[in-house]
Amino acid sequence: MNRFRVTERFVSINGEARRAGELSCFIRLAGCNLCCNYCDTRWSCDPDAPAEELTKEELLSWVLQEGIRNVTLTGGEPLLSPGVRELLLLFDRQETLRVEVETNGAVSLDLIGGLSDRVTFTMDLKCPGSGMSDRMIWKNTEYLRPVDTVKCVVSDRRDLDWVREKTEEYKLTEKCVVYISPVFGRIDPKEIVEYLKEFRMNEVRMQLQLHKFIWDPGKKGV
Numbered sequence: 327m328n329r330f331r332v333t334e335r336f337v338s339i340n341g342e343a344r345r346a347g348e349l350s351c352f353i354r355l356a357g358c359n360l361c362c363n364y365c366d367t368r369w370s371c372d373p374d375a376p377a378e379e380l381t382k383e384e385l386l387s388w389v390l391q392e393g394i395r396n397v398t399l400t401g402g403e404p405l406l407s408p409g410v411r412e413l414l415l416l417f418d419r420q421e422t423l424r425v426e427v428e429t430n431g432a433v434s435l436d437l438i439g440g441l442s443d444r445v446t447f448t449m450d451l452k453c454p455g456s457g458m459s460d461r462m463i464w465k466n467t468e469y470l471r472p473v474d475t476v477k478c479v480v481s482d483r484r485d486l487d488w489v490r491e492k493t494e495e496y497k498l499t500e501k502c503v504v505y506i507s508p509v510f511g512r513i514d515p516k517e518i519v520e521y522l523k524e525f526r527m528n529e530v531r532m533q534l535q536l537h538k539f540i541w542d543p544g545k546k547g548v
Contacts, residue, residue, distance in 0.1 A: 329380060333354045335352060342534075343428075356375045358371035386420070399425060404429065426447075449466060451492060472502055476504045479509055504530045505532070
């Protein structure tokens with residue numbers, strides 16, 4: 327029986343993506359295959375990070391007990407955890423739940439097949455400013471559905487140029503919703519707005535991370 331290494335579980339609002347502002351049960355799993363230079367959950371990226379080990383049934387029981395409809399599966403990189411597809415299938419059988427998986431774009435999304443639209447994926451495109459752009463699996467863009475999301479976290483204008491080029495090359499706005507967010511403290515959000523205006527990026531949305539304005543940016547469990 328697979329046990330998932332859970333570094334955090336808590337109820338809060340979604341800070342970004344499509345369900346921003348909505349309550350969600352967050353499940354943060356240990357381990358990641360990237361090391362972005364702006365990572366704000368680096369402590370959870372180590373596979374040996376302090377964690378409680380829970381079965382998929384225990385995780386579902388906790389979510390149902392909380393009485394919150396949304397579930398956010400995050401990390402680290404949650405898709406690295408053995409048995410994660412079985413966890414998603416279990417959640418998917420609960421018609422009252424909506425699950426969002428936050429994934430870094432460097433792990434295959436081929437597990438989407440067979441999941442309903444109640445299980446959605448928010449996939450990062452790691453820009454050059456992250457130091458990880460060469461790790462992206464571009465085939466993942468073929469798996470994206472209209473219910474899924476691409477999120478691009480930018481550090482500077484070079485990153486903005488890169489996002490515009492990749493959005494056009496892979497026709498991302500024709501496949502799903504695309505967000506651009508600033509690396510907190512690195513780029514003025516007004517610069518992103520001006521860039522969107524300059525290039526008439528009508529189908530791309532800018533978004534700020536709500537939780538970093540409500541709480542201290544380094545605070546856990548929010």
